[in-house]
Amino acid sequence: METSFARLLSSFLKEWAPESSSIAIAAGDRYVKYIPSGHDLNLIEGQLVPKGSITEQVYLQKERVEGFVDKSVFGTSYYGIGYPIENFDSYSFGAVVLIFPPDFSSNQSSSLSFITGKHENCWKPIAVEEISYIESKQKKTYIYTHNGTYSSIFPLKTLELQLPKTFIRIHRSYIVNISYINQISRDLSSNLIVVLKDPEELTLTISQTYVQQVRRVLGF
Known part of the structure; x- marks a missing residue:
C-alpha cells in the first residue's frame, strides 16, 4: 500500500524528525507508513485511522494538532503532534504524526x-x-x-x-x-x-x- 511519495516522505522524516519520536503517515482513512522508535504504538500499515486519534483530529481541524491520547484508542497512551498534508498522492488529504511518551509535552520541551x-x-x-x-x-x-x-x-x-x-x-x-x-x-x-x-x-x-x-x- 505504501506509495513512492510515502517512502520519500518517510525517508525525509527519519532524517529531520526528533529521534525520540515514532512516525505515522496517513493518507485517506488509513495509515500508509509507520516508523517505530522510542514510544511504539504497534501500528500496522493499512490500519484504519481510529476515532479519537491525533490523526483524526488533524483531519477534522485541518491544521497542526497536539495533545495527549489515552490508551482507549490504540491500547497504549501517547502524546502526539500531527501535521496536515494536502493533496497527498491520489488523496485530497493526509497527515504526519510524531508520537511521544504520554508524559511528553512540547511546552515542557x-x-x-x-x-x-x-x-x-x-x-x-x-x-x-x-x-x-x-x-x-x-x-x-x-x-x-x-x-x-x-x-x-x-x-x-x-x-x-x-x-x-x-x-x-x-x-x-x-x-x-x-x-x-x-x-x-x-x-x-x-x-x-x-x-x-x-x-x-x-x-x-x-x-x-x-x-x-x-x-x-x-x-x-
Whole structure:
C-alpha cells in the first residue's frame, strides 16, 4: 500500500524528525507508513485511522494538532503532534504524526533560551529573544537577527518543538518571533502576510496550512 511519495516522505522524516519520536503517515482513512522508535504504538500499515486519534483530529481541524491520547484508542497512551498534508498522492488529504511518551509535552520541551548559530567560521550563542524569524531554505536553517544572519544545524521541526510560545510557525519554511510582528495584512492575492519590524518591513506569507493556527494563537 505504501506509495513512492510515502517512502520519500518517510525517508525525509527519519532524517529531520526528533529521534525520540515514532512516525505515522496517513493518507485517506488509513495509515500508509509507520516508523517505530522510542514510544511504539504497534501500528500496522493499512490500519484504519481510529476515532479519537491525533490523526483524526488533524483531519477534522485541518491544521497542526497536539495533545495527549489515552490508551482507549490504540491500547497504549501517547502524546502526539500531527501535521496536515494536502493533496497527498491520489488523496485530497493526509497527515504526519510524531508520537511521544504520554508524559511528553512540547511546552515542557520548549526550554531553549539560546540557539548557537554560525557566521562564516565563527559560532555564536544567540538569545532567542534576539531572533526575528527562522527560515528553512534548501535543506538548511537560517536564523535572522538585527545583527546578522546565522546558520543552524537544527531543522525547523526540531526547533519548533523546543522554542518558547513567543514563536509561531506560519509556513513550512518560517517560524516567526511574535514580538517582531509589526502587523498582519493581505497581499494583492488576498493571502495573509506577516510584516516584520526587523528586518524592516520584510513580509512573509502565512500558508493556508497554518492560517487557522495563527488566527487562534494571535486571536483575530
